[in-house]
Amino acid sequence: MTVRDSVHPSDTELDGPSASPGVVGRQGPPRRLLAAGRNIWRQLTSMRTALILLFLLALASLPGALLPQWSLNASKTAQYLVDHPTLGPWLDRLGFFEVFASPWYAAIYLALFLSLIGCVLPRSLAFVGQLRMDPVPTPRNLQRLPHHHRAQAAGTPQEVAGRIGAGLRGWRVVQRTETVGADVDGEHPAGATIVTISAEKGYLREVGNLVFHLSLLGLLVAVAVGKMVGYEGSVIVNAGSQFCSTSPASYDNFRPGLLVDGTDMAPFCVDVKSFDAQYTDQGEAIAFTAAIRYQAGQDTGTDRWQDGQLQVNDPLRMSGERLYLLGHGFTPKFRITYPDGTVRDYSQPFAPAANDPNFTSQGAVKVTDPPGVTGDEIRKRQLAIVGIFAPTALVHAGIMTSSFPAADDPGVAVDVYRGDLGMEGGRSQSVFSIDNDQVAKGALVKQARKNLMVGESITLDDRTRITFTGYTQWVSLQTSFDPAQVWALVFAVLLLTGLMTSLVIKRRRVWFRLAPAGPAAAVDGAVTPEPGGARGGAPDRTVVDVGGLARTDQAGYGEEFGTLAALPDHVGGH
Amino acid sequence: MNETLAQISDLAFEAALAGYVVALVCYAVELASRRGVDATPTEAASAALRAGRGGTSTITRTGEGRDGTGAEAIGLIPAAPVASWGVRFGRAAVVVTVVAVVANVLSIITRGMSVGRLPLGNMYEFTSVICAAATICWLIVLAKTGARTMGVFVMLPVVILACVAGTVLYVPAAPVVPALNSYWKWIHVTTVALSSSVLMVSGAASVLYLLRGRYERRLPAGAVVTASTGAGPAGSGSPQSAGAPGAAGSLSARLPSLPTLDRIAYRTAIVAFPVYTFAVMAGALWAEVAWGRYWGWDPKETCAFVTWVIYASYLHARSTAGWRGRPAAWISVVGFASILFNLFVINMVVSGLHSYAGLN
Numbered sequence: 001m002t003v004r005d006s007v008h009p010s011d012t013e014l015d016g017p018s019a020s021p022g023v024v025g026r027q028g029p030p031r032r033l034l035a036a037g038r039n040i041w042r043q044l045t046s047m048r049t050a051l052i053l054l055f056l057l058a059l060a061s062l063p064g065a066l067l068p069q070w071s072l073n074a075s076k077t078a079q080y081l082v083d084h085p086t087l088g089p090w091l092d093r094l095g096f097f098e099v100f101a102s103p104w105y106a107a108i109y110l111a112l113f114l115s116l117i118g119c120v121l122p123r124s125l126a127f128v129g130q131l132r133m134d135p136v137p138t139p140r141n142l143q144r145l146p147h148h149h150r151a152q153a154a155g156t157p158q159e160v161a162g163r164i165g166a167g168l169r170g171w172r173v174v175q176r177t178e179t180v181g182a183d184v185d186g187e188h189p190a191g192a193t194i195v196t197i198s199a200e201k202g203y204l205r206e207v208g209n210l211v212f213h214l215s216l217l218g219l220l221v222a223v224a225v226g227k228m229v230g231y232e233g234s235v236i237v238n239a240g241s242q243f244c245s246t247s248p249a250s251y252d253n254f255r256p257g258l259l260v261d262g263t264d265m266a267p268f269c270v271d272v273k274s275f276d277a278q279y280t281d282q283g284e285a286i287a288f289t290a291a292i293r294y295q296a297g298q299d300t301g302t303d304r305w306q307d308g309q310l311q312v313n314d315p316l317r318m319s320g321e322r323l324y325l326l327g328h329g330f331t332p333k334f335r336i337t338y339p340d341g342t343v344r345d346y347s348q349p350f351a352p353a354a355n356d357p358n359f360t361s362q363g364a365v366k367v368t369d370p371p372g373v374t375g376d377e378i379r380k381r382q383l384a385i386v387g388i389f390a391p392t393a394l395v396h397a398g399i400m401t402s403s404f405p406a407a408d409d410p411g412v413a414v415d416v417y418r419g420d421l422g423m424e425g426g427r428s429q430s431v432f433s434i435d436n437d438q439v440a441k442g443a444l445v446k447q448a449r450k451n452l453m454v455g456e457s458i459t460l461d462d463r464t465r466i467t468f469t470g471y472t473q474w475v476s477l478q479t480s481f482d483p484a485q486v487w488a489l490v491f492a493v494l495l496l497t498g499l500m501t502s503l504v505i506k507r508r509r510v511w512f513r514l515a516p517a518g519p520a521a522a523v524d525g526a527v528t529p530e531p532g533g534a535r536g537g538a539p540d541r542t543v544v545d546v547g548g549l550a551r552t553d554q555a556g557y558g559e560e561f562g563t564l565a566a567l568p569d570h571v572g573g574h
Numbered sequence: 575m576n577e578t579l580a581q582i583s584d585l586a587f588e589a590a591l592a593g594y595v596v597a598l599v600c601y602a603v604e605l606a607s608r609r610g611v612d613a614t615p616t617e618a619a620s621a622a623l624r625a626g627r628g629g630t631s632t633i634t635r636t637g638e639g640r641d642g643t644g645a646e647a648i649g650l651i652p653a654a655p656v657a658s659w660g661v662r663f664g665r666a667a668v669v670v671t672v673v674a675v676v677a678n679v680l681s682i683i684t685r686g687m688s689v690g691r692l693p694l695g696n697m698y699e700f701t702s703v704i705c706a707a708a709t710i711c712w713l714i715v716l717a718k719t720g721a722r723t724m725g726v727f728v729m730l731p732v733v734i735l736a737c738v739a740g741t742v743l744y745v746p747a748a749p750v751v752p753a754l755n756s757y758w759k760w761i762h763v764t765t766v767a768l769s770s771s772v773l774m775v776s777g778a779a780s781v782l783y784l785l786r787g788r789y790e791r792r793l794p795a796g797a798v799v800t801a802s803t804g805a806g807p808a809g810s811g812s813p814q815s816a817g818a819p820g821a822a823g824s825l826s827a828r829l830p831s832l833p834t835l836d837r838i839a840y841r842t843a844i845v846a847f848p849v850y851t852f853a854v855m856a857g858a859l860w861a862e863v864a865w866g867r868y869w870g871w872d873p874k875e876t877c878a879f880v881t882w883v884i885y886a887s888y889l890h891a892r893s894t895a896g897w898r899g900r901p902a903a904w905i906s907v908v909g910f911a912s913i914l915f916n917l918f919v920i921n922m923v924v925s926g927l928h929s930y931a932g933l934n
Contacts, residue, residue: 047894051887058883058912065876065920072872100871223869232866284748287755313756313864324866480866488868492855499851503844552893 044111045118053112060108064099067091071098071255113220120213127206134174138196138511142547145511147561149546153568157195157514160542160568164197164512167567171199171510197512205552208501215495222488230482231256231265236349237272238331239290239473244269244300245321251479265481266320268296271305275328275473283357283404288312290325290475310475320481327352327476330361332389332412337465340372349474350389351432358402361389363432366421379420384434384444385466387414393453400451412468413451416458419444507551510564517541544568579688580747586681587702591736593674594705598733600667601725605828607660664722671709671729678706678736688747694763695750697921701739703764704917705732708771715775715838721830724838727778731914738918758860765853770913772846773885777910779839782829783903789826836899839906840892847885854878877916884909 043049068077077097081088095102142148153160161175176196233251237243248254248262256262271293278286293305296318308316310325317323333347350363367383390402393411400413420443422435429435438444450458457467546565550557682702686693693699712728715721829835857878862868869875888905891897 047890048896051891051894051897054883054887054890058880058887061876061880061883064871065873065880069871072870280749282748286749313759313860315863315866322866324864326866478866482867485862485868489859492858496848496851496855500848503848 041118044115047119050112050115050119053108053115056108057112060099060105063096067096067099069097069099071101109220113217116213116216120210123206124210127210130206131203135172135198135200135509137176138198138513139547142511142513142545145547145549147546147548147550147557149561149565151544151546151565151568152517153542153544155540155542157193157516157542160514160544161195161197161512164514164567167564168197168199168510171201172203173197173199192516195512195514197514198509199511200507200509202505202507202551205502205505205507208498208503208505211498212495212502213498215491215498218491219488219495222484222491225484226257226482226488228257228259230480230484231260232478232480234326234476234478236329236474236476237270238347238349239272239275239475242269242271243477245479266296266318267300268294268318268321268323269300270294270323270477272475272477275475277328277406277473279404279406285405288325288328290328292316294318294323296321310477320483322480324478324480325475326478329474329476330359330389330391330407330410331472331474332363332365332410333469333471334365334385335467335469336367336383337467338371339463342371344371345469346385347472348431353388356402357405359391359405360402361391362387363389364434366423366434368421368423379424380418382419382421382423382444383464384417384421385414386417386434387412389471391471393451395451398451407471407473409453410471411451411453414449414458414468415446416448416460416466417444418447418460506557508557508560509549509551510561511547512568513545513547514568515543515545517543542568576688579684583681583684583688583747586677586684587736587740590674590678590681590705591733591740593670593677594709594729594733594736597667597670597674598726598729600663600670601722601729604660604664604667605723605726607658607663664725667725668713668716668722671713671725675706675709675713678702678709682706685747689749691750692760692764694760694767695748695754696743696745698739698743698745700763700767701735701743703767704771704774705736705739706771707768708732708735708774711772711775711842715842719830719834719838721834721838723828724778724782724830724835727782728775731774731778756860756863758856758863762853762856762860765849765856769846769850769853770917772842773850773910773913776839776842776846777907777913779835779842780903780906780910783832783835783839784900784907785826786829786832786835787900787903789829790832832899836903839903843885843888843906847889850885851882854882874916874920877912877920881909881912881916884912 068080070077080097081092084091091097095104099105139145143150153163155163165173165175174197176198178194178196179192231248231254233245233248233254235243235251235253244250244267245265246267247265248256254262273291273293275288275290277288280286288311290310291307292310293307294316295302295305299306310316310323312325315322315324329349329352331347331349333345335343335345337343346365346367348363348365350361352359352361363386365385369378370381370383373381388400389412390400390410391407392402392404392409393400394403395411400411417434417439420438421429422438422443423429427435434444439446447460448458450456452458452468454468454470457465459465546561548557548561548564682693682699685699685702689695694703708728709732712725712732716725830838857875858868861870861872861875884905888902888909891902891905
């Protein structure tokens with residue numbers, strides 16, 4: 001992450017504005033355009049711009065967390081619009097309820113990624129160049145470096161160099177020799193051969209850095225591909241029923257990717273055999289399991305089924321598509337005996353009330369085609385059973401609530417309406433409730449209200465008898481298809497690897513200058529005592545200058561440098 | 575469910591909370607006692623300057639003083655001090671911190687044993703783990719840098735979090751709902767807790783950096799230049815101006831030096847950032863298993879992304895000329911705020927898929 005530092009040319013922001021005016025003044029329009037373009041490019045790829053774009057990205061994401069979003073919760077967003085009649089529509093027009101699909105959000109991240117490309121590509125090229133080059137020659141004056149050490153070691157410069165080289169494992173090392181022209185510094189006699197060693201390590205840091213940034217690009221592409229060709233569909237299926245995914249129409253709710261037209265969906269069928277929920281005695285859920293059998297691919301449409309099981313946090317992975325168990329609820333069953341003696345069974349999934357751990361559920365059973373009536377009479381005789389289902393019914397002062405989430409003693413508390421349900425008007429209705437406008441108009445009239453346990457019934461004034469016969473359970477299933485998500489994972493792993501590499505590995509440089517010890521050096525005082533060394537034997541002693549430079553994160557080099565500075569003595573010195 | 579262990583866990587948590595409060599008070603006493611720590615190069619420079627001008631010295635290190643007698647009056651500490659009272663309180667603070675964190679860890683372990691799962695199933699357990707991890711991180715930082723005066727500022731959020739955990743967030747030991755029962759969840763929540771707590775220490779260091787920086791800018795120009803660049807001995811300076819720093823400044827004077835604070839903030843951030851990145855990824859993997867998509871811009875996911883971007887900016891800013899120092903510290907503070915916002919406000923106020931964290 002400590003990327004684009006001084007290496008990047010456009011970080012020296014002075015050089016853009018200061019260099020260009022002179023050039024622009026003298027050149028023709030094409031050149032001027034070119035220069036302007038280059039300036040814009042430099043500005044865009046500068047670190048400052050990248051940082052500002054990062055802030056903008058963070059800032060622009062915030063409304064996505066703080067305001068309701070159409071894609072996440074449409075009803076809440078609509079409610080927000082109702083509550084804020086002046087501000088809401090403006091926010092909606094500006095895309096604040098669909099932040100991550102809004103043009104301005106896309107503009108920010110595209111500019112950011114452009115900036116990133118403009119930064120990373122030249123850096124990659126420069127890095128390849130660096131890999132080919134030898135470590136830089138030893139600077140003239142090692143004393144000016146942040147880390148410096150001077151000592152004497154036994155042996156000729158060549159011997160010392162050999163020892164140092166052996167100790168620099170894992171470093172890129174280049175050994176050079178220079179000849180002193182004249183006795184300039186008074187330390188080395190003219191004509192003496194000086195051996196220098198340049199070593200550098202930590203190249204992997206830059207590799208990690210580049211991998212990290214390139215993986216970000218890869219991740220963006222993988223996410224984009226997923227949004228293009230992927231889809232999600234959800235559907236409610238009663239236990240004991242089948243569901244086949246053949247087209248978007250087979251789902252209750254379908255969210256296609258931009259390039260999905262529904263013609264090319266891999267078909268599969270699921271047969272929900274049963275659903276089982278386990279609870280503690282306190283009513284806390286322990287496990288939800290749906291036993292299913294399914295057929296996918298070539299098996300579809302045959303009678304070859306595979307057994308499977310769906311659990312929360314444990315989806316079924318077919319070829320390409322994934323099937324999730326997202327929720328569950330109850331479907332009360334009613335038997336209606338009509339005045340003409342016809343008996344029909346009805347059932348309808350009820351929706352669990354939000355935040356009720358005991359699963360009191362609400363819903364409506366609608367009878368749109370009562371038997372024995374025709375023509376306009378139908379719209380006077382339609383029936384609706386509206387109310388709540390309580391898996392473990394507890395009636396207190398005539399009001400039914402649920403006292404436990406499992407269906408130990410199910411009951412319903414229902415209102416029965418008769419009249420015109422208002423289904424022909426073309427207005428869509430919720431499957432969980434009736435159109436209250438029809439009730440207000442008097443088109444739909446309440447006939448009875450009663451609490452029913454299993455087997456109990458209501459008889460209406462026209463001798464229609466409604467019996468609560470029991471319940472089944474329903475499961476809410478979701479199909480997800482995203483062929484690019486594996487690539488998103490791959491790039492995420494690469495990203496993390498690159499990030500860690502670039503943070504853990506440190507770039508270090510060290511230089512050694514090995515000169516045969518002259519008389520001046522001995523006077524210098526910085527002499528390492530060498531018990532075994534021959535006293536006064538000038539040729540087999542070497543003055544070692546060590547200089548160190550940490551290219552990233554100075555702290556911590558001191559100790560390591562100490563070990564490096566000891567290399568001439570310690571390796572093979574004893 | 576083991577009731578005895580659950581009770582032990584609750585008791586240990588109370589002990590830990592008490593310990594954190596005592597430690598906070600001890601750190602505060604040391605910070606307020608004026609002679610708690612060795613003078614940093616900056617302080618030494620500043621003090622030398624003032625002494626040279628014959629003015630009052632704010633950083634004297636005499637062994638005994640008003641604080642000694644004050645403490646004696648309370649009757650807590652035996653006579654014949656060898657170290658100053660401030661230092662004694664500082665050392666006591668560290669000891670109490672260690673004891674408290676041991677109690678906290680014990681509370682976490684017994685809680686986990688009593689429910690037979692990782693104790694990260696609700697906001698209470700999560701916050702408890704954050705407190706313990708932040709304190710352990712602080713002890714490591716303390717061992718490496720000796721910046722004990724920072725203790726107040728690390729322990730303050732820990733105490734607040736522990737109080738909130740023990741009161742508002744507390745729920746009795748119980749198994750988790752099926753939606754939370756996934757091994758990705760454990761990985762996700764553990765790494766989020768660890769990285770958040772380390773980033774908390776980082777954020778505290780950055781806040782102090784800004785305080786200290788403000789204090790140093792009020793000092794005569796040049797007096798602190800050497801220290802703020804971090805290299806070389808404290809040396810040259812211009813004469814002190816007539817106005818002494820204000821009361822707030824004199825508290826800041828006892829904070830660790832700017833380079834130390836910057837190093838603590840940066841080191842902790844680069845440890846925590848990859849862990850945080852991994853935590854977000856583990857969350858995405860869990861989301862893929864639980865909700866059918868790896869990323870859906872749920873408020874919590876969005877906020878995690880924002881936090882990630884802020885810390886990415888921090889690391890970039892710190893290596894960009896013109897953005898080092900104060901601007902970088904500000905970014906780090908904003909990141910810290912966003913972590914806290916994401917941990918608590920999002921879960922409790924904004925409704926989303928993450929809002930089931932044991933609060934209904």
